Amino acid sequence: MSCAPASKPTSRPPASCSPPAISPKAPAPWCRRMSENRPMSADYKATVFLPRTDFPMKAGLPDLEPRLLRRWADIDLYGRMRAAARGREKFVLHDGPPYANGHLHIGHALNKILKDVIGRTQSMLGKDADYVPGWDCHGLPIEWKIEEKYRAEGLDKDQVDVVAFREECRQFAAKWIDVQREEFKRLGVVGDWNHPYTTMTFKAEATIAAELGKFLMDGSLYRGAKPVMWSVVEKTALAEAEVEYHDHTSVTIWVGFPVVKASRPELDGAKVVIWTTTPWTMPGNRAIAFGAEFDYAVVEVETVEDGALAWPGQRYVVLKDQIEQVAKDAKCSFLLVATLTGADLAGTVCHHPLKFHPDADGGYDFDVPLLAGDFVTTDTGTGFVHIAPGHGEDDWQLGVANGIAVPDTVQPDGTYYPHVAIFAGQAVLAQGKNGKYYSPVAKPVIEAMKACGNLLAHGKVEHSYPHSWRSKAPLIFRNTPQWFISMEKTGLRDKALAAIDATRFVPDQGRNRIRSMVEGRPDWCVSRQRAWGVPITVFVEKKTGQPLREQEVVDRIVAAFMEEGADAWYTSPPSRFLGNGRDPADYEQVVDILDVWFDSGCTHAFVLEGDTWPNLRAPANLYLEGSDQHRGWFQSSLLESCGTRGRAPYDAVLTHGFVLDEDGRKMSKSLGNVVSPQDVVSTMGGDILRLWVTGSDYSDDLRIGQEILKTQVDIYRRLRNTLRYLLGALDGFTDAERLPAGDMPELERWVLHRLTQLDAGLRRACADFEFHGWFTELHTFCAVDLSAFYLDIRKDALYCDTADSPRRRAARTVMDILLDTLCKWLAPFTCFTAEEAWLARHPSEDGSVHLETFPDIPAEWRNEALAAKWDAVRAVRRVVTGALELERAAKRIGSSLQANPLLYVDGNLYPAIADVDMDEVCITSGMLVVEGQVPDGCFILADVPGVGVLPRPAEGEKCQRCWKVLHEVGKFSHQGVCGRCSDAVDRLAGSAE
Template identity: 65%
Template sequence: MTIDYRPTVFLPKTDFPMRAGLAKREPEILARWQDMDLYERQREAAKGREKFVLHDGPPYANGHLHIGHALNKILKDVINRAQQMLGKDANYVPGWDCHGLPIEWKVEEGYRARGQDKDVVDKVEFRQECRAFAEKWVAIQTEEFQRLGVIGDWKDPYLTMAYAAEAQIVREIGKFLLNGGLYAGERPVLWSVVEKTALADAEVEYHDHVSPTIWVRFPVAEAARPELEGAAVVIWTTTPWTIPGNRAVAFSEEDDYVVVEVTGTQEGAWAQVGERLILASALLEATAAQSRITDWEVKATLKGSDLAGTICAHPLRGQGYDFPVPMLAAEFVTMDQGTGIVHIAPGHGADDFGLGRAHGLEIPQTIDAEGRFLPHVPLFSGTVVYTAKGKEGDANPAVIESLREGGKLLARGRLTHSYPHSWRSKAPLIFRNTPQWFISMEANDLREKALAGIDETRFVPPRGQARLRSMIEQRPDWCISRQRLWGVPLPLFVRKADGAPLRDAAVIDRVAEAFEQEGGDAWFSSPPERWLGDDYDPAEYEQIFDVVEVWFDSGSTHAFVLEKREDLKWPASLYLEGSDQHRGWFHTSLLQSCGTRGKPPFEAVLTHGFVLDGQGRKMSKSAGNVTAPQDVMKNEGADILRLWVVGSDYSEDLRIGKEILKYQVDAYRRLRNTLRYLLGGLDGFEDSERLPLEQMPELERWVLHRLAELDRSVRGWVEDYEFHELYRAVHDFCAVDLSAFYFDVRKDVLYCDAPDSLRRRACRTVMDLLFDHLTAWLAPVLCFTAEEAWWARGKAPESVHLRTFPEAPAAWLDPALAEKWAQVRKVRRVVTGALELERTEKRLGSSLQAAPLVQVEDEGLRALLEALDFAGICITSDIALTGDALEDDAYRLEEVPGVAVRVEAAPGEKCARCWQVLPDVGKHPQAPETCGRCADAVERLGVTAA
């Protein structure tokens, strides 16, 4: 008589495939989410809950997404989904920055390609082209963001170019205008000659640049001390073109300076034997080497403070530069290079401007918007610093030659150094004194309010607080005007008689109301009478046609998004962007909100790093090391990208490349296989199978303890935004606790026990709970895979993303049991190590062929193991425990002292159903060739021998 035992074994059964096929499956899941309107379903489910609002920092709508966008939006989505599953209402409204230079530049590129002049095009027509360009990329990026799995209000995002947004930006500017915080002034700003506009700090990047360097004599005209008479102060600069703007020289009060007489020079030196020079003692030798001075005599040594009160002559004196040049103390003077004396051009640098204003110096305007010296500048009128293409002009050579001809050039050279460039055109920038509109950092105590707001804000990681604080402490007034077309117009009029801005709430209201209906184009297409009304004579006022810098736009989003939408809240729970936004969006949002509302628009600020290639290099198309998110989604799937985000420490810079993605694919496979095994083992599971905690074996209670531990940790990590820790812990739980231990141990029970056995029911009850917890924990990260697994199970609700994290009862926690099983697993490691060695040496096939003898010296531990099915735990057919010492060649692990193992063959025959080798196999006629356990199971299943 024979029986086919295969149908009696409960092998896992599921339609959830081992191969994910994410690239094909994810778009299908997305389509189903859209059909069921998952976003609206989430909003309905979350009604009345505590709100969690992550306010979206707007990306520019001007190109396909790159890997940095993917990192940013995935991290936001993971946080939002996790907060939603914590039981909050985590509504996410995505947005876009639509104004500004990046988009205007792209539209201008089209004009240049067609040989057209943008400046002759109608302003409104040009703005409409910019709007159309932004609309096109908003639509494209919307699709790309959704493909990453990002859920949000994609039907109604916010756009800075929306008419309502432009109107609110006008109102926000009006608040600064009316409270006296906005003023017209002059200050050196970083200026792009190519783009003809001032740039914000966040629009500037630094690249190596080769600059001419010059050492220049400033003759002492009025000496504060006798030792200085007849000498010349020596300065060093990398910007010769700023010499016409010089109005002072600066020194360090605490450092030592010398007066030296030149006594020897090399051939061709511009230094003269017998002349006296003043410079820092620490930089004397370096300056002498550069100037070809071979010998000198120190005539005097002075402290920097001794130089105070000395007046120099401009090196171009007698040629239109006949003004005194005072020597001034300055803290920013250092001894790391140059001469220790800095030439001060108040119109061409922030430090220079501050020092000049503090001492009442003239702040000259020397350069126009095209980088050309203005007509009133002696000697250099019409010369150009940088051309319209960003190339070196003729200004530097002209200044250098004039200094040489006048006998004031001591030396010259070239230096490769880090220099500011436009992040859009990549052209070098200049500091240029221009009339602009500023928000005062001191008026209305803006700086103090911002610093107080920083102190009240939570920063993740904490170091971001100090970084932003130092920036606010040191920053100058905020320049918010730009000489461009594509932006929100500054709604300002200036009285021609005295240059005073018109501060009238009614004018602001009229502008805002018009923009609400027509947008900012109305400013350019309407006569001034429309705004001034009957109260003012247009002939007496000049209408300003500058636009607001885009950082004011994005810094105001809290006003037209958070405050205007009932489904959101102000302040936001969280602002999240890259670490560069300490000087960008975080910075301007803080200032804008503190200036108008007295406090920040956020409760917490989280920053992530930048994405580098696998070797830690910056990505660039020219280097061929770019990883495009579109390619990853096409080949591996969005869930792999999402896993990469949380699998990295995103508080630092992240790396990505083929090998790194391969690692994440392997990690994903382990997580997917865990879900697949659970689904297979739960085939046909009914609630009637469930066992209460008190009826469960110790092993199942240990698993529930681990679930409860993880539940508490997961919730904490979500609140702390520590998703890297969450991922690591859940991955290790699946790989180590479950796959390598629990599933392995209980496989025999799951496959071979009778359906109604308590052990099998307990196992399936725990697997059901594991499935519920793991799909919830993984849903924020592997949003597609968790959904696919949830649908495969067919449980309510309709989507895993409509769930909250399941509660793990406190009764599951059992630290004493956990400690006991930690000891059990240590001994098990020695046994499995011995078995693996036997397999490697080909002395053993399956571990079920073994019945190891295990020495356990600790009597208490041995008794603990004897009370368990330790053979089942070690997946052997039998096991013997002894306190007696085993021979020296028995298997041991150094880290588990007091345990030794000798592997012996199990007595008996192999069961045809469970494959255990047992003495009673073949002694059960109702199921020949099986053990007693299997014979009973077969009989209860109603299977008989043929």
């Protein structure tokens, strides 16, 4: 067994006999805190290098951030960032445009902060990553706002000039762009805010028209007829995104369709029973669908109850499993006559149940065939679905597949066309006195069916039903002429699928998601019967009904739009576009506008291409939006670009989840769980919100609430105080003090090694666009490695060593590297605080950390062997601190400097600590390290075998300067201090002269 004192001998002899040089700034007497047994001791506080900085502990972000934003504007930081990036490799993150309507919500904040973080990390990796924000301006929500205003003034929109109306919409969008711009900037998002793109600039409108022209010219744009979700209140077709589902009470009817041609003898004289919740669609009925796999039954009415509409002896065909339910609904009992499968029904033909109505006048004199439909289900109804091809997607497809013409029955205002027998002019939907919508024609239909003897029953049902997201009125499916882009004519679907395969998706599940949507989607309906948008710039030749496909015409339209905006479509005579050779009377000018998804799908064309923003280029490296945009912008952009350019407009697509409350529920006003970014920013600060984004796994849904934000504030405080301490420690640091890494103690080299690990992690995180794991690591580094370990240990050298001590110089060199590195690493994330700290270190008129790039961490700092050794040192340290804790609990010691323990380390771990100052590492006044077995009675930790600590109090006097308790104290020229401190005081006095 060998004994080795771990403390370095203090060999410096007493220096001089001169009295201690005490700084004139010696504290006032009330600060005196000397122990009573050393009444004559001096106060050495002024000779200690305490941290000094103006960087405040309390951030005051709500005040600080606007100040920094003003500074950045004053020094044109954005312009200088662009200048600094000139010539570098480009990284283009193309902004998905938010809708310019209303204040930002937390989802906007997440999206834009994430974009900003990625843009900034790419910049700091040394790329040219310009960010041009954009806005989506056209569309129904704004149009509706203006209409609302008109209604409030008692005006009808139709009385207002369309160009004037569009101008109001434009002003409205412009107003909200200004509001949102300021809100985004407040979040610290950096970009070309003075030159954002919008979908309503003349150039954008012209480009959109030009892009549409490409689909026109290649034949994929066509006019078709299709039932679409239609609002009779707004008199327009609605996009999928504009539809909401709410409960709605509908009248239901059971109707028997008399069989006129039976595929099987059992069906002769029977009626096929359908059930529907939309009686108003009965005039549009043209077929009946059944499930080929299901079992059906022919039943005969045996008895009837009061109020039943059937009569004994009548035969009906229904789904076998629903016999009892239908009997109950029809208030009668059935006898089973025959059973047959769905397939047996093929070929059966019925006539319309209203064919023999006295007022029918031949209007319902047509065959109603039974057709197999795979959408038929057995859980509700009768197993038969009435098919009105003009009133449903399934209906339409089945009709088209079987060559059935799609009838037009309902006019745009929701009334039947004059040609509709019995019901002409009646409304299918109206608002009752109680404000609820109902179908006024339900009753007449019931009466008509009754009159024909074909009504079996009627009732009411409450069910989820589509409603207009704005007017909240129920919607109908209505057959309308619409413009479509074919998914097949030019192979658009295949091109899009190939492009999906060629795109990187982060996370990868996004690929399947968009793929399955593109695989199954119908042709793209791009028309809207509205006013605020880019018109469908097409002329239809009256003679042929075909759109005019003429490039010169397209070019003239585009040129006009470029000069005057899309209003030119409304203000110019058609001859201006048609040219001299054509008679405008021969053409119909289309007045529909484009779906706003087509607008935003074209942003790549007018933002990334061309020279308006020379820092951008197509295709974009990245599109980044919420996961709902698989259906929206990711797809509209993909289809537009594949149709016109044969490839996706992006190389990679990143999606993030949705923001939920702390319990994982959707935010809603009614639940009162809405967190607004404006509130967070004004009470806690933008950096807190940015920290929340950075620390969250945004590939999935993420949560926010008071507790989560409080956690972010705590994390922020740790980062801030680490920066603050480093700033204080570096007070007066100059390059002359710097020491090369090779000359540093192991502890410093270990810190540098940790930086190489974190650096590698950061670069990985940037490449993967995934920061939360790395950020946790960085925070742990600050809290555990720096604050609790490295900085704590180095306080002694920092405060008490002489200014030229290599140990102190090494520490300050590393702290400078740490501060520099932390500021730069934090810059993309907590952009305000990083700047604040940077400026505290490098005061300057126009400097900024955001003009920097990530530091180059020298590869030679990496030292795995050293790291392994220091892992062992820290394990031993834990045993010591654990032992001291018991002493503290027993009131034998307070601070660890009051201890001078005996440390036993066996042969396994001893080599790791043999040449380490364990008293320095453990912050004790001394330590005796013994290599060998741990004797009984020592403090041990189960997970650090072979290490034992025998705590002992430090003996001697407490050095008044460094607080170590040492025997040598008092034996030097200065009173009450150790040799090192006495020397340091001398040096200080010398340099002060």
